[in-house]
Amino acid sequence: MTRDTHVPASITSADVARLAGVSRATVSFVLNDTQGHRVSAGTRARVLDAAKQLGYVPHAAARSLRAGRSNLVLMPSSISAIGRLVSDWVDDLHSELDRFGYTAVLHAGRFADPLDAARAWAELRPAAVVALDGDRFTAQAAEVLARAGVRGLLAFASHPVEGVYTVGFDHTRIGATAAEHLIARGRTRIGVVMPRERGLGAFAEPRLAGAESVAARHPATVTPLELSYTRESASELARRWRSLGLDAAFTYNDEYAALLLHALRAEGISVPDEVALVGCDDLVLSTLQQPPLTTVRLDMPSAAQIADAVHELIETGTAAPVPAVKPVLVHRLTS
Known part of the structure; x- marks a missing residue:
């Protein structure tokens, strides 16, 4: 038994033009909505119907070459x-x-x-x-x-x-805003969550630097805390929280804040009595946490x-x- 390896030919604008009874230029004017070329409503309808029947999709690269620019x-x-x-x-x-x-x-x-x-x-x-x-x-x-x-x-x-x-x-201003608030609330030993997820370091590192710059002007310390966005990672961090001696955390964003908040509560660590938390983004979920989450809104x-x-x-x-x-x-x- 032999397998049919025939690949059907791709549909071109010439096929659309033939079915619609118009020129390829007219097909191009209609499908690319080219300004400055008048095409009657009836002709436009025939071209669009032919393209739909044939399943024709314009070639973006070719269209860009004709137009001299990409979209x-x-x-x-x-x-x-x-x-x-x-x-x-x-x-x-x-x-x-x-x-x-x-x-x-x-x-x-x-x-x-x-x-x-x-x-x-x-x-x-x-x-x-x-x-x-x-x-x-x-x-x-x-x-x-x-x-x-x-x-x-x-x-x-x-x-x-x-x-x-x-x-x-400026992501340093985000970390600085969180740290300034925590220090004003009397917290002096601040952890800063550094997500392990790929691609976030470019944003987390300047946020850490912003918090460190504020702490350097006060009797306060900042400790980076690696955290993956998983229940297991948050639970592991919560289990050793008391040994870290931290009384606050800036959690990178609200999603990591909610994850850590629940892990701390599971370990019997009270928020905010023992640990103050600040997230970022002011997502809807921040208001739904118990207690509701302090956050940094980004305008x-x-x-x-x-x-x-x-x-x-x-x-x-x-x-x-x-x-x-x-x-x-x-x-x-x-x-």
Whole structure:
């Protein structure tokens, strides 16, 4: 018995044109919604119906070549590692970019060298790159992308980067805000959770540095605490908590805070009497904990503002400034 290895030919715009009884140029005008070319409603309907019958999908790369530009906005996948707050914000950004006809794509590559990252991104020839871990961006990486025709480079970063439109996002201020609050509440031995999950170190390390900078100005100490986002890891940390001699913790974000809160309670450690906790992101779950969780809210520019800036960068090379990300302490009952 032989197996049929025949692979059906792919459907092309010529097939759509033949079925609709129009030229390939007309198919292109209709399916790419090309401005400046008048196509009657009847012809448009025939083309769309033919494409649907044949299951035709336009070739994005070929369309970009014809247009001389891409409609892709590339986002390094590290943005999805930050937490639920940013994940929800990114969903909104996808919708806002769609207003301008852009398609947002996540790039899952992990690169130790910013230049290697830039080269990998440049291979896809996106119209723009939006990076939340922009402190890793360099002027050299920006130059690689610009030479590849990437028109919009936007990074959330703690400092300006040459050739990159920068939105202020200083993670040291998040750790400092948490530490300032805990010290003001009389806590002097502060643990700072350092997630073991891949991709979070770029955000956790400056938050730790921010807490350390505040503690250095007070009679207070900061101790890094490695923690995986698992029940087992939290239970192990809770079991040795009293031996650490800590009276407070900044837990990186609300999800790790909730995990640690439940593990401490299971060990009979009272929050906030024995240990004060501060999370980050002000997620809904922070208000549902018992006791409700003190947290650091991140006031971010809206997804619409960022989409507008990306579009302006692509179209004109410049954009008006947008507000920096601002950490705001929300005091509840865990501190």
